[in-house]
Amino acid sequence: MLKLFLQASLSTLWDRLSLQGKWQQVASAIEADALICKDSLDEETFLQNPLMPQIIIGKKDSVLSEFSCEMSTLNDIPVILESLEEIISKSQTLHNKKIPYKNDLFHTVLAFIWTRGGYVKAHLSHTLTYGYGYPFIEKICKIITPPPWKHQNQQASPIVGLLNHLEKLKLLSSHIVERAHSCPSCASLNIILRDGCSQCHSPHINKHSIVHHFKCAYQAAQHHFIRNTDKIVEFICPHCHEELIHFGVDYDKPGEVFLCENCHYESSDTVVVGRCLNCQFSFRSNETAQCVIKDYILTALGHRAVLSLSSDIFSQIEELADEKDLISYAEFLRHTKHLSSYKERYGLEGLILSIQISQTQDEGQTLEDETLLRTIGKTILRDTREGDLISVHDGHIFILMMGAQEDTKEQAIEHIQQLIHETFNEDISDHIIIEEYMLENVLKDQEH
Ligand SMILES: [Zn+2]
Ligand SMILES: [Zn+2]
Numbered sequence: 417m418l419k420l421f422l423q424a425s426l427s428t429l430w431d432r433l434s435l436q437g438k439w440q441q442v443a444s445a446i447e448a449d450a451l452i453c454k455d456s457l458d459e460e461t462f463l464q465n466p467l468m469p470q471i472i473i474g475k476k477d478s479v480l481s482e483f484s485c486e487m488s489t490l491n492d493i494p495v496i497l498e499s500l501e502e503i504i505s506k507s508q509t510l511h512n513k514k515i516p517y518k519n520d521l522f523h524t525v526l527a528f529i530w531t532r533g534g535y536v537k538a539h540l541s542h543t544l545t546y547g548y549g550y551p552f553i554e555k556i557c558k559i560i561t562p563p564p565w566k567h568q569n570q571q572a573s574p575i576v577g578l579l580n581h582l583e584k585l586k587l588l589s590s591h592i593v594e595r596a597h598s599c600p601s602c603a604s605l606n607i608i609l610r611d612g613c614s615q616c617h618s619p620h621i622n623k624h625s626i627v628h629h630f631k632c633a634y635q636a637a638q639h640h641f642i643r644n645t646d647k648i649v650e651f652i653c654p655h656c657h658e659e660l661i662h663f664g665v666d667y668d669k670p671g672e673v674f675l676c677e678n679c680h681y682e683s684s685d686t687v688v689v690g691r692c693l694n695c696q697f698s699f700r701s702n703e704t705a706q707c708v709i710k711d712y713i714l715t716a717l718g719h720r721a722v723l724s725l726s727s728d729i730f731s732q733i734e735e736l737a738d739e740k741d742l743i744s745y746a747e748f749l750r751h752t753k754h755l756s757s758y759k760e761r762y763g764l765e766g767l768i769l770s771i772q773i774s775q776t777q778d779e780g781q782t783l784e785d786e787t788l789l790r791t792i793g794k795t796i797l798r799d800t801r802e803g804d805l806i807s808v809h810d811g812h813i814f815i816l817m818m819g820a821q822e823d824t825k826e827q828a829i830e831h832i833q834q835l836i837h838e839t840f841n842e843d844i845s846d847h848i849i850i851e852e853y854m855l856e857n858v859l860k861d862q863e864h
């Protein structure tokens with residue numbers, strides 16, 4: 417039975433919901449699997465358990481609609497509760513495994529994304545300070561620790577910095593949903609753009625026709641030709657002082673010009689000027705920052721990290737991101753060829769191991785994910801002897817241990833297994849297959 421807590425003001429709802437069979441009502445939020453609250457998020461419960469789904473009844477809050485659920489009638493609640501079952505079961509998986517997510521920002525953010533279908537969507541709304549954001553991730557950051565990623569131009573809030581950092585570590589991937597111009601001062605998308613005088617940027621500009629006097633070839637804005645005398649409007653050329661009477665015969669209007677009422681500057685062009693509704697900064701349109709708005713998707717490596725019991729995994733992944741890389745498969749084959757010829761000529765030993773991860777059934781995540789294999793490859797690389805070469809190719813990690821002898825093979829395999837077990841979760845190490853890869857096979861590959 418799943419446990420549901422209704423806020424005090426809603427407790428009379430229970431009898432009308434008819435949830436018997438699957439749900440039971442509990443007396444406190446903290447023992448519940450889901451919560452129904454009035455008008456807004458229950459902050460205190462969110463602080464205790466950010467993964468717990470909360471259904472908000474009443475005031476419609478579009479920003480929180482993904483996290484919670486708006487509803488129009490009581491009949492919606494059972495349907496909404498059903499949709500929360502996956503979130504609840506995933507949250508319980510983490511709880512039962514005693515995953516140390518609570519005080520760990522990366523763990524909690526990734527755990528939140530994992531329980532919500534592995535996807536975090538950018539919210540675009542004028543009600544948000546920056547015009548877009550990730551409200552739930554922001555809330556998580558507030559309760560754990562402010563992220564060290566300082567706000568920069570082109571970034572709406574440090575949360576974007578955090579998500580991009582997780583992307584750089586290959587824990588998340590992304591999908592661009594929008595590109596936009598943002599305020600060069602505060603990065604908000606809440607800006608207005610308008611035409612302005614190209615000299616003083618004033619919005620007081622008017623379009624005037626250009627008059628061209630055929631006879632003397634003079635041309636200027638129409639107001640220069642108008643002369644008011646005793647209520648009679650005359651059209652006089654300011655250059656040769658002749659009167660212009662017939663359009664098409666004396667003059668024509670070949671174009672238009674912008675006249676600024678503020679500085680009286682005349683120009684055939686205006687400039688696009690912006691003003692930020694968030695910080696009131698004024699700027700030219702070519703000064704705006706380019707902002708890329710993305711949805712983020714949990715990667716197979718991110719998924720592993722969520723389920724990893726070790727909170728050290730993130731510092732390890734961070735270190736690895738900066739380290740020397742694996743070699744390309746072509747390079748790997750070249751070294752293998754050298755080994756083969758040295759073997760014949762000098763009797764030099766060498767060992768090639770291949771590592772494969774068999775498919776597991778959980779979450780439909782593919783463990784052949786190249787990112788995951790590369791991360792495992794780098795973890796091994798960091799721990800192997802100088803000169804060992806590692807490459808990832810075609811769903812395998814290949815390790816070339818120059819000089820290693822046949823009788824050290826078992827020891828090497830055991831060591832690598834142990835290493836993977838320590839770094840990643842046990843449910844990945846159970847699926848690791850490490851074998852010796854025969855030199856002949858690699859060379860055969862090369863011929864193809
Ligand atoms: Zn601004
Ligand atoms: Zn003239």
Ligand SMILES: [Zn+2]
Binds near residue numbers: 678679680681
């Ligand atoms: Zn002006």
